[in-house]
Amino acid sequence: MGSFAARVDRWVEDIQLPPPPAQGVLTRVVGLTLEASGINASIGSRCDVIAPDGKRVQAEVVGFSDGRLLLMPFERTRGIAPGFRVVVRSTGSNFGFSESMLGRVFDGMGMPLDDGDPITPTAFRSINADPINPLSRRPINEPLDVGVRAINSLLTVGRGQRLGLMAGSGVGKSVLLGMMTRYTKADVVVIGLIGERGREVHEFVRDTLGEEGMRRAVVIAAPGDTSPVSRLHGASLATAVAEYFRDQGKHVLLLMDSLTRVAHAQREIGLAVGEPPTTKGYPPSVFTLMPSLIERAGNTNVANGSITAFYTVLAEGDDQQDPIVDAARAILDGHIVLTRELAAQGHFPAIDILQSVSRLMPQLAKRQHQEAAKEFRRVYSAYEEHRDLISVGAYQRGANADVDQAIRQLPFIKNFLQQDMSSAVSFSESLDQLQNIPEEVDDANEDRGRKLKMGKASTPNESEVMNG
Numbered sequence: 114m115g116s117f118a119a120r121v122d123r124w125v126e127d128i129q130l131p132p133p134p135a136q137g138v139l140t141r142v143v144g145l146t147l148e149a150s151g152i153n154a155s156i157g158s159r160c161d162v163i164a165p166d167g168k169r170v171q172a173e174v175v176g177f178s179d180g181r182l183l184l185m186p187f188e189r190t191r192g193i194a195p196g197f198r199v200v201v202r203s204t205g206s207n208f209g210f211s212e213s214m215l216g217r218v219f220d221g222m223g224m225p226l227d228d229g230d231p232i233t234p235t236a237f238r239s240i241n242a243d244p245i246n247p248l249s250r251r252p253i254n255e256p257l258d259v260g261v262r263a264i265n266s267l268l269t270v271g272r273g274q275r276l277g278l279m280a281g282s283g284v285g286k287s288v289l290l291g292m293m294t295r296y297t298k299a300d301v302v303v304i305g306l307i308g309e310r311g312r313e314v315h316e317f318v319r320d321t322l323g324e325e326g327m328r329r330a331v332v333i334a335a336p337g338d339t340s341p342v343s344r345l346h347g348a349s350l351a352t353a354v355a356e357y358f359r360d361q362g363k364h365v366l367l368l369m370d371s372l373t374r375v376a377h378a379q380r381e382i383g384l385a386v387g388e389p390p391t392t393k394g395y396p397p398s399v400f401t402l403m404p405s406l407i408e409r410a411g412n413t414n415v416a417n418g419s420i421t422a423f424y425t426v427l428a429e430g431d432d433q434q435d436p437i438v439d440a441a442r443a444i445l446d447g448h449i450v451l452t453r454e455l456a457a458q459g460h461f462p463a464i465d466i467l468q469s470v471s472r473l474m475p476q477l478a479k480r481q482h483q484e485a486a487k488e489f490r491r492v493y494s495a496y497e498e499h500r501d502l503i504s505v506g507a508y509q510r511g512a513n514a515d516v517d518q519a520i521r522q523l524p525f526i527k528n529f530l531q532q533d534m535s536s537a538v539s540f541s542e543s544l545d546q547l548q549n550i551p552e553e554v555d556d557a558n559e560d561r562g563r564k565l566k567m568g569k570a571s572t573p574n575e576s577e578v579m580n581g
Contacts, residue, residue, distance in 0.1 A: 139199055147184040160174065160201055217331060254477065255272045277424050278423060280427070280452070303330070305333045307335050344378040364418065372403065372424040373437050375403075380399055408444075
């Protein structure tokens, strides 16, 4: 009898029943914030708000106060009423990753948007990775060919660098992103379309990437009509996908459009849970989130992979001192400024070379390359300083040698900075064209300049250089 009882006790110990789910009751809804009582859960936990008819709305724990949980739903809250059950679904943010994600489009929660089958994960990891040990970062010493002449030659990018595209609305950020998506030499391209127009998602996939580009791309789309927590998840998920492929030893290009919309999502959540507003209404958590997200990109010692990241930053009202623009400029390894003035002139890409900088160019470019870029900036700067005088005819030739040189070279320089979006210019071609800018623009060189603008120019031969 005693032996049988002992066996029963062991059987009971061996039976591992899951603990009953933590449950509470929905008590209040304020804006986008749900309040639940009678339940405890950690920040970041996933919960289901369950209606009497069984309908579920997913939400995430974003705070707690006075014994109440504060939740932010992933979906619309229409139909939610007091007394609905709140059940803890999971306590982590793990996601399943696989090579089969290539060529697919997902929403901010990782669900397919392309009517394809759910992926079969081969690895699970958190979408909120721990910070990289600074001493575990490999140095950035290899130039990256992005296919854009102005960037390759004057704003050289390194593999593993993080840069911002600073611009107001409607000046060509998405077009420039599309060019880099098609032309950058990378194994995998991860695109995070966060908080942008839903129309642009389909256009980006169909027109910008196309069938060929999608084969090496993963798109995470969380448009502006999704909840703020879904947009934040989309940004974290896009970064996590890039990290997954980087740790496979691949060179990844991460394009996030836009970092400002990520900040807006965090602002909505922060203000909803009671954070105090600071600069332009942004709570302190926004300026904590940005570096934690950006610092996940770069090079690591794991499998020698890399993440080169471009983040678009919306300068509201074309204000380059906007708090998000200013904060991003301090965090990133460089910034590319696009101006409305150049866009209005039909100058694309509308890159203001004099306001843009790549902080790693001195250690990436050879001495000859640096000298040529420095000379280009010097001449172009001389023209910009005297542009008003020149335009009204008040400048007298011979007054300033640098300005005289700029006037002679200006047609070629302007064409050099422009590029047709359907044409790529390699890193070597960009460098050759930079180092062979003619001293005087005659008819032949003007024709070569027009070809540069269209992206059809080849490296000049010896006779062209001698004549130029």
